Each structure stands twice: as C-alpha cells, then as structure tokens.
Amino acid sequence: MKNRDSSILYLILGIYALLINWYYNHNIIFLILAWIFWPVYLVYELLTGHLSHNAWKDIPLSYFK
Secondary structure, three states: OHHHHHHHHHHHHHHHHHHHHHHHHOOHHHHHHHHHOHHHHHHHHHHHOOOOOOHHHHHHHHOOO
C-alpha cells in the first residue's frame, strides 16, 4: 500500500509539472521533455523563481477558469 501512495503522488507531481510547462511554453516538444524529466524540471522552476508569489497555485487554477 505504501508503494501505491507514493506512485499516486509521483503521478500528481508529474501532471503538475506538465501544467507549469504548458503555461509558460505552449510547445508539445517541451511538454514531452518535461514529462520525461519532470523532477529536474520542477526543481528548475522552483530555483528560478517561476513558482514564487503564489504562481504555484495560480497556474493550475488558470486551467479551470
């Protein structure tokens, strides 16, 4: 059961990275690369500051408006 919980979290974070990538790039090639390397991409976005000032929650909400 513990493996299943971590795999669901892994999937959710991967989808979150794709949402962030599509918000900034709108490019299928970059989206595929972000899916393959999403942990590295997510850390990159955190370190560069693209997710600061509540952007971490505004970006996913922008898809539902």
